Amino acid sequence: MATVETTAGPVPADRITGTTLAHEHLAIDLRTPEDAAGTLAQEADIIDEMRDCRERFGLSLVVDLTCRGMGRDVEAVDRIARAAGIHAVVSTGYYYQKFHRPEVARLDVEALAADLVEEIETGCDGTRIRPGLLGEIGSHGETPTPAEERSLRASALAAVATGLSVATHAHLGNGGLGQFELLLSCGLAPHRISIGHQDLWRDAAQHRAIAEQGGYVAFDTFGKNSYRPDQERVTALLGFIEAGYAERALLSNDVSRDSYLRVNGGTGYSHVLDTTAATLRAAGVDQPTMELLFRRNLVRFLTGEQS
Numbered sequence: 001m002a003t004v005e006t007t008a009g010p011v012p013a014d015r016i017t018g019t020t021l022a023h024e025h026l027a028i029d030l031r032t033p034e035d036a037a038g039t040l041a042q043e044a045d046i047i048d049e050m051r052d053c054r055e056r057f058g059l060s061l062v063v064d065l066t067c068r069g070m071g072r073d074v075e076a077v078d079r080i081a082r083a084a085g086i087h088a089v090v091s092t093g094y095y096y097q098k099f100h101r102p103e104v105a106r107l108d109v110e111a112l113a114a115d116l117v118e119e120i121e122t123g124c125d126g127t128r129i130r131p132g133l134l135g136e137i138g139s140h141g142e143t144p145t146p147a148e149e150r151s152l153r154a155s156a157l158a159a160v161a162t163g164l165s166v167a168t169h170a171h172l173g174n175g176g177l178g179q180f181e182l183l184l185s186c187g188l189a190p191h192r193i194s195i196g197h198q199d200l201w202r203d204a205a206q207h208r209a210i211a212e213q214g215g216y217v218a219f220d221t222f223g224k225n226s227y228r229p230d231q232e233r234v235t236a237l238l239g240f241i242e243a244g245y246a247e248r249a250l251l252s253n254d255v256s257r258d259s260y261l262r263v264n265g266g267t268g269y270s271h272v273l274d275t276t277a278a279t280l281r282a283a284g285v286d287q288p289t290m291e292l293l294f295r296r297n298l299v300r301f302l303t304g305e306q307s
């Protein structure tokens with residue numbers, strides 16, 4: 001039986017019976033001098049939201065894509081998951097270059113990969129909590145910078161070595177197809193790759209090219225209407241489903257700062273499970289397809305099962 005590596009240890013895939021969120025953050029610190037509010041730390045409020053998601057929408061599993069250099073706190077993620085009665089998966093790797101730790105400039109691809117493998121095998125940041133995937137591995141332009149390319153290559157090598165998958169951050173959706181092809185070129189199987197923030201990229205040809213080759217396309221910023229109206233996200237997702245790619249979509253909100261929490265007036269973690277799901281149902285998406293979008297695809301991506 002395939003398992004998912006959670007903060008509480010490996011969980012058999014068939015125990016993940018409820019809904020899932022493919023790209024969130026439960027604890028993060030991306031504060032910079034220009035962005036003093038770039039942090040997510042209201043733990044009690046996050047627990048309340050997670051519990052509410054479980055009670056109202058059957059939330060079973062959340063993937064936290066906070067990696068090295070993003071203020072990762074795997075013990076906080078574990079506390080939140082336990083308090084809310086859900087499974088959480090944490091991640092490793094490097095975000096885009098602005099947030100790289102110094103070793104990315106210093107180490108070559110093989111040494112970076114070996115360091116990631118060690119963390120995957122022993123646990124993050126001095127804990128015994130092991131990553132269940134690599135992500136969100138970043139690049140921020142049409143093509144990755146040399147350092148971002150090393151990080152992407154090292155992630156692919158570490159994923160192949162450990163049997164994990166890689167989820168990316170393509171900045172505003174840009175460069176997603178290039179990330180996909182680079183990861184493939186390193187020997188990572190397409191069904192082990194999810195390309196992030198594709199709902200912020202308006203050209204559906206990129207989505208279809210990734211899906212056609214067997215990769216996952218993340219529609220993972222639902223609720224971030226200042227980046228793009230949700231109505232356009234839904235239209236893009238419906239087109240993707242109609243083109244035959246329902247099995248290749250991953251959905252989420254990417255809550256990444258306290259201001260997105262409901263207690264602060266944001267749309268919160270429940271948004272995609274609540275508002276977006278209702279919109280999709282009203283548009284005629286049937287229950288088997290909803291099951292793919294909100295559970296089955298993410299479990300398949302994490303375990304590496306092909307069907």
Ligand SMILES: [Zn+2]
Nearest residue numbers: 065136254256
């Ligand atoms: Zn994110």
